[in-house]
Amino acid sequence: MLASAQILDPRALPVPQQRGPNRRRLLSLGRVWVLHRLVLTRVIAAIVVCILIAGIYQVRSHVxxxxxxxxxxxxxxxxxxxxxxxxxxxxxxxxxxxxxxxxxxxxxxxxxxxxxxxxxxxxxxxxxxxxxxxxxxxxxxxxxxxxxxxKTPVARWRVDGVTFVVDASGEQIGEDRGAYGDLPLVIGDGAADTALVMIRALDQYPTLSQGIVALSRIADRRWDLIYETGLRVQLPEKGVAQALRNLDEYQADYQLLDRDVSIIDLRVPDSVAVRPAVHDEENKKS
The missing domain is CATH 3.10.20.310 (membrane protein fhac)
Incomplete structure (x- = not known):
């Protein structure tokens, strides 16, 4: 064995390469990629999407x-x-x-x-x-x-000098410019909200409805009937139906609405009070 051995220059022998820090980093990254490929792919995709969204946001106004x-x-x-x-x-x-x-x-x-x-x-x-x-x-x-x-208008509602047309729910659906003069006129705060109830109640008494120019809501609690003669009928807060029945009977028996009175007070149940009309000549004497 020694006889066949060759004499070599040690400087000609190959030198094994040492794994430095950079090589170790590359190998570590490779292992991370192999072990966590799915997670890393999703992270990279999310970053790309964010970059695209940011780019689109920057040029959104131009697009x-x-x-x-x-x-x-x-x-x-x-x-x-x-x-x-x-x-x-x-x-x-x-x-x-x-x-x-x-x-x-x-x-x-x-x-x-x-x-x-x-x-x-x-x-x-x-x-x-x-x-x-x-x-x-x-x-x-x-x-x-x-x-x-x-929508079907059911009444006119005058507020602050302007007359509106209201539907059955009391909603303002337009301004009355003279085309709806045949509809009942209601005045006062809250009058539009309960106008239909009062109108329907009066519809049962055609005699009482004749000559009415307005239904006035008082303190959003009760109603007054205002007639073209200047007569005002004061209705109660509760028991309106009974008060209208009584008034209809008074009109049939005594023609109370035709009398020379300025106020008919029905606010107290089962009773009626009247105030005589005061004319200009009497005012001058007084």
């Missing part, structure tokens, strides 16, 4: 502006092609102002029927105080029809 501009261009092209809204027909409105309806429709000069959202417009019009139901339709190429059914 939104571009989309709006493209929408306006497309809408203008449709309008130029003959699909622009050229006619709007509105029917069924009396209390509802046309301007309020136009504003709710949201139709601009170059709005096209292809782009116009009829359902969204219908929902906006339905929120108007006087509207009970509404139908909005578009008819190609360029017509829009609006059919309105309004």
């Amino acid at each position: 939104a502006g571009a989309l709006v501009m493209l929408g306006e261009i497309a809408q203008g092209e449709f309008a130029d092609a003959g699909f622009g809204v050229s006619a709007i027909s509105i029917t069924g409105q009396t209390l509802t102002g046309e301007q309020s309806i136009f504003d709710a429709l949201g139709i601009e000069p170059r709005t096209s029927t292809l782009d116009f959202d009829a359902e969204a417009a219908r929902q906006r019009i339905a929120k108007l105080a006087s509207v009970a139901s509404v139908e909005v339709r578009k008819h190609y190429p360029g017509n829009v029809t609006v059919t309105i059914q309004e």
Whole structure:
């Protein structure tokens, strides 16, 4: 064995490489990746998503502006092609102002029927105080029809010098500009809320309803009937139905409403008090 051995220069022998700190770090990272690949993938994906969201947030105004501009261009092209809204027909409105309806429709000069959202417009019009139901339709190429059914007015309510029309729930559904003079007039705070109850009670006594110009709510507790002659009938807070029955009997038996009195007081149950009318000549003498 020694006879066949070769003499070598020690400097020619290979030197094994030592694993330094950097090599150990790479091996450790490799082990981490192998052991936690799924978790690391999710973390990296979340970071990428956050970066994308941040980038989009930075340019959001530019993107939104571009989309709006493209929408306006497309809408203008449709309008130029003959699909622009050229006619709007509105029917069924009396209390509802046309301007309020136009504003709710949201139709601009170059709005096209292809782009116009009829359902969204219908929902906006339905929120108007006087509207009970509404139908909005578009008819190609360029017509829009609006059919309105309004709430039923039951009385006029005067407050602060302005007369409104109210529905059965007491809600103001429009301003009376003289078209509803045949409806009962109620005045006073809270009068609109309970007007229908009083009106229905009076409907049972046609004789008592003749000549009434207003129903006055007193301190939001009781009612006075005001007649065109100046007569005021004071009703009680409770027992109104019985008081009206008594008054109807007094009118039938004694024509009490036709007497020369200024006040008929029915606030005390089962009794009636009257105040004679005071005329101008008597005032001058006194």
